[in-house]
Amino acid sequence: xxxxxxxxxxxxxxxxxxxxxxxxxxxxxxxxxxxxxxxxxxxxxxxxxxxxxxxxxxxxxxxxxxxxxxxxxxxxxxxxxxxxxxxxxxxxxxxxxxxxxxxxxxxxxxxxxxxxxxxxxxxxxxxxxxxxxxxxxxxxxxxxxxxxxxxxxxxxxxxxxxxxxxxxxxxxxxxxxxxxxxxxxxxxxxxxxxxxxxxxxxxxxxxxxxxxxxxxxxxxxxxxxxxxxxxxxxxxxxxxxxxxxxxxxxxxxxxxxxxxxxxxxxxxxxxxxxxxxxxxxxxxxxxxxxxxxxxxxxxxxxxxxxxxxxxxxxxxxxxxxxxxxxxxxxxxxxxxxxxxxxxxxxxxx
Numbered sequence: 001x002x003x004x005x006x007x008x009x010x011x012x013x014x015x016x017x018x019x020x021x022x023x024x025x026x027x028x029x030x031x032x033x034x035x036x037x038x039x040x041x042x043x044x045x046x047x048x049x050x051x052x053x054x055x056x057x058x059x060x061x062x063x064x065x066x067x068x069x070x071x072x073x074x075x076x077x078x079x080x081x082x083x084x085x086x087x088x089x090x091x092x093x094x095x096x097x098x099x100x101x102x103x104x105x106x107x108x109x110x111x112x113x114x115x116x117x118x119x120x121x122x123x124x125x126x127x128x129x130x131x132x133x134x135x136x137x138x139x140x141x142x143x144x145x146x147x148x149x150x151x152x153x154x155x156x157x158x159x160x161x162x163x164x165x166x167x168x169x170x171x172x173x174x175x176x177x178x179x180x181x182x183x184x185x186x187x188x189x190x191x192x193x194x195x196x197x198x199x200x201x202x203x204x205x206x207x208x209x210x211x212x213x214x215x216x217x218x219x220x221x222x223x224x225x226x227x228x229x230x231x232x233x234x235x236x237x238x239x240x241x242x243x244x245x246x247x248x249x250x251x252x253x254x255x256x257x258x259x260x261x262x263x264x265x266x267x268x269x270x271x272x273x274x275x276x277x278x279x280x281x282x283x284x285x286x287x288x289x290x291x292x293x294x295x296x297x298x299x300x301x302x303x304x305x306x307x308x309x310x311x312x313x314x315x316x317x318x319x320x321x322x323x324x325x326x327x328x329x330x331x332x333x334x335x336x337x338x339x340x341x342x343x344x345x346x347x348x349x
Contacts, residue, residue, distance in 0.1 A: 003033060003034055003035065005032055006029045006032075007111045008027060008109060008110050008321075009027070009028050009029065009079045009107065009109040009110075010025055010026075010027060010079060010080055011025065011027070011028050011077060012074045012075070012077070012079075013025065013026055013076060014076045015060065015061055015076060016262075017264070018264070019057075019262040019332075020060055021328060022324045022328050024324075025080070025323075025328075026324075027323075032111050032113075034111070036091065037092065038092060040115070041093050041115070041116070042114060042115050043088060043091045043093050043096050043102075043114045043119065044111065044114075045084075045087060045089060045112050046089050046110065047084050047106055047109065047110060048085050048086055048087060048342070049084060049341065049342055049343065050082060050083075050084045051082050051084065051135065051138070051140075051338075051339075051340060052335070052339035052341060053083070053140070053330075055071075055256070056074075056080065056082055058070060058261050059071060059072075059074045081106060081108060082105070083104065083106075083134055083139055083140075084103065084105075085122070085133045086102055086103070086106060087100070087102075087347055088102060089111070101130065102120060102121055102122060103119065103122055103133035103138055106119075110320060110343060110344070126302065131314055131316065131340050132312070134338070135168045135314070135338040135340070136168075136305075140172075140287075141297065142287050142290060142297050143290075144169045144172035144255075145172075145176065145300065145301065146287070146289070147173070147231060147253040147285060148177065148231060149176070150290065150293075151253040153251065154177060154180045155180075155228075156180055156181035157183070158183070160173075160174075160177040160182045160228065160229045160230075161184075161186070161227050161229070161230045162184065162187075162231045163209075163230075163231070163233045163242075164187070164233035164234050164256070165186025165193075165197055165201075166186070166188040166196050166197055166201075166336070167233065167335075168338035170186060170233055171196075171197075171201050171312070171313065171338075172310070172312075174186050174197065174201050174202075175310055175311065177229070178202050178203075178204075184203050184205075185204060185205045185222045186201075187206065187207055187209045187234075188206060189208065189333040190208060190333065191208060193208075200313065202311075205222050207222065216244055218241075219241055219242065219245045220245060225247075228246075228247050228250050228251070229250065229251050229252075229253075230246065230250070230251075230253075231255060232252055232255060234258055235256075235257025235259050235260045235269075236257070237259075237267055240270055240271050243271035243275070243280075244274065246278055246280050247278070248278045249278070249280070251282075251283075252281065252283070253285065254282060255285070258331075262331065312337075312338070313336065313337030314339075315335040315337045315338065315339050316340045316341075317339070318345065319341075319343075320341070320343050322341070326339055326341050327339075
């Protein structure tokens with residue numbers, strides 16, 4: 001077996017201003033020894049899948065005190081990082097052995113050496129695609145589950161609105177809400193995505209926000225009796241309109257605000273006083289706030305997948321060279337479902 005390899009990486013050229021472009025990223029390669037040092041507690045993995053997620057664009061910008069509360073920013077001249085699915089090649093950590101399949105934080109490269117592992121072992125006896133651990137069985141699935149069930153405390157018969165509803169998290173939240181017996185509406189950015197919400201994921205109603213000149217009117221049409229729960233992925237003008245249509249003691253789980261991430265001057269939200277007037281609970285959160293509920297989440301979601309009660313759509317792009325285009329495409333709505341990068345097709349079970 002060869003002891004050294006060329007390790008291809010996706011590097012951040014410099015801090016990004018505005019919407020990320022493919023030119024902000026470059027592909028390089030270097031030499032890597034396929035061994036870890038004894039006593040290092042390191043784990044060497046071969047990356048199979050990498051997750052493309054909206055928050056990664058925030059980490060490409062020059063860090064601020066606010067963004068550092070999320071995660072450390074990427075470093076110009078070094079690989080970007082995110083959630084990956086990988087196979088252990090060598091390990092000095094007794095919790096992981098050669099041949100294990102794992103998911104967790106890795107750099108965007110063919111091989112990653114992980115220190116102080118932020119990775120979880122995959123039970124390969126569970127009959128699901130490995131790519132699911134970049135989404136529905138990874139941090140995004142836990143995010144959807146905890147944000148909806150723990151923060152929103154849903155009740156049967158309540159009305160639920162999900163923005164960016166065809167994305168990796170939105171598609172799950174909508175289905176969780178339907179399983180609870182809620183009335184669910186989603187917004188998305190194309191006719192194809194709206195069709196997906198209605199005919200694949202079982203939403204009660206949906207609209208293309210790009211075709212709605214007035215979000216307030218669209219929400220009043222879909223929710224004549226108001227909104228009990230809003231799962232927020234967009235921010236800006238959509239949030240402003242939602243606040244006008246929330247019911248008393250409504251709940252808003254703030255998972256993302258993708259419309260605002262790359263603006264130099266962010267949209268003004270005028271209707272914030274409604275939070276007080278209507279006694280609305282509005283809470284931001286991150287998946288790591290609920291990492292201790294991962295097993296509870298698996299107990300919830302595994303049977304639903306096995307019984308076919310959850311639908312999940314992925315948009316898989318092949319090859320690390322295509323990683324910059326796949327990631328940047330997120331910010332232009334080019335993906336349909338969860339965007340995943342397949343690094344090495346030969347490693348797929």
